[in-house]
Amino acid sequence: MSTSKEFILKASCDATSGIVASVSTYLAEHDCYISEMHQFDDEENQRFFMRAVCRIEGDEQTIDSIKADFDEHVTSFNMTWNIYDTNEHVKVLLMVSKFDHCLDDLLYRHRKGELPMEIVAVVSNHKDLRPMAEREGIRFVHLPVTKENKREQELALLDIIAETGTELVVLARYMQILSDSLCRELNGRAINIHHSFLPGFKGAKPYHQAHERGVKLIGATAHYVTSDLDEGPIIAQSVQPVDHTYSPERLVAVGRDTETVALATAVKMHLEHRVFMHNNKSIVFK
Numbered sequence: 001m002s003t004s005k006e007f008i009l010k011a012s013c014d015a016t017s018g019i020v021a022s023v024s025t026y027l028a029e030h031d032c033y034i035s036e037m038h039q040f041d042d043e044e045n046q047r048f049f050m051r052a053v054c055r056i057e058g059d060e061q062t063i064d065s066i067k068a069d070f071d072e073h074v075t076s077f078n079m080t081w082n083i084y085d086t087n088e089h090v091k092v093l094l095m096v097s098k099f100d101h102c103l104d105d106l107l108y109r110h111r112k113g114e115l116p117m118e119i120v121a122v123v124s125n126h127k128d129l130r131p132m133a134e135r136e137g138i139r140f141v142h143l144p145v146t147k148e149n150k151r152e153q154e155l156a157l158l159d160i161i162a163e164t165g166t167e168l169v170v171l172a173r174y175m176q177i178l179s180d181s182l183c184r185e186l187n188g189r190a191i192n193i194h195h196s197f198l199p200g201f202k203g204a205k206p207y208h209q210a211h212e213r214g215v216k217l218i219g220a221t222a223h224y225v226t227s228d229l230d231e232g233p234i235i236a237q238s239v240q241p242v243d244h245t246y247s248p249e250r251l252v253a254v255g256r257d258t259e260t261v262a263l264a265t266a267v268k269m270h271l272e273h274r275v276f277m278h279n280n281k282s283i284v285f286k
């Protein structure tokens with residue numbers, strides 16, 4: 001039984017009047033102080049979204065007792081909701097290939113306490129980044145991928161996800177395309193960093209495309225992974241100004257900074273339960 005006193009409520013339902021009043025009344029009746037609340041009314045789709053950070057006052061209530069009666073109280077709204085204990089860190093599996101900057105940045109931010117996560121493993125289709133993981137005491141799993149063994153390796157990945165209780169997979173410059181079935185299995189719990197400011201320059205070599213096009217901004221996009229390559233709901237983007245003097249190599253160097261910022265921002269927003277996926281877009285309560 002959780003003894004934590006702080007929790008996050010995420011909820012969405014069809015838009016109608018009285019939702020906030022009903023939820024806040026329930027929380028007040030259960031000795032909860034609301035320290036932060038965001039809501040969004042998607043008028044186009046008549047859908048309502050809210051996030052509340054709450055602190056239990058007194059000793060009568062627990063997170064479990066608040067969860068227990070909530071469904072009955074919001075039945076009329078047919079609400080989709082979750083309550084998360086802020087003391088429980090999300091279990092995260094990091095996936096990488098050969099580029100090390102996103103993994104290095106996430107490990108640093110985790111070490112500095114910026115990202116409330118438990119890293120359960122680093123999985124890679126190459127051995128290059130094993131030392132970076134193991135010096136942090138993190139399990140490293142090498143799963144080389146070929147056209148012939150792709151399905152077998154994806155099943156091995158799913159086994160690791162199941163045995164570790166992974167709640168979020170982060171593709172930190174993992175350069176293999178996930179199959180449709182794996183994307184369905186990981187729907188809403190896999191985030192990828194794409195090394196361009198989407199929707200521009202999809203695929204594997206966006207910086208060369210950017211140089212050819214002569215762009216004045218270079219950027220990166222963190223999005224939920226879907227079977228449509230680089231098309232998933234965008235969570236965070238980051239850009240930097242560039243100009244005609246930038247070679248492709250220099251664009252790649254600037255791009256690295258935008259990738260680490262966009263990915264860390266997206267992962268942090270997800271870990272803090274600030275993101276809703278809706279109609280292939282995202283709602284992010286910052």
Ligand SMILES: Nc1nc2c(c(=O)[nH]1)N[C@@H](CN(C=O)c1ccc(C(=O)N[C@@H](CCC(=O)O)C(=O)O)cc1)CN2
Pocket residue numbers: 171174175176177178179183192193194195203204225226227228229230231232
């Ligand atoms: N189902 C999805 N899988 C992945 C996505 C995604 O959006 N949906 N994003 C990629 C990352 N990525 C761009 O951000 C990307 C990575 C790799 C490729 C690619 O063409 N890979 C080749 C192999 C390249 C190699 O072996 O080095 C391939 O898989 O045939 C395109 C885009 C991660 N996965």
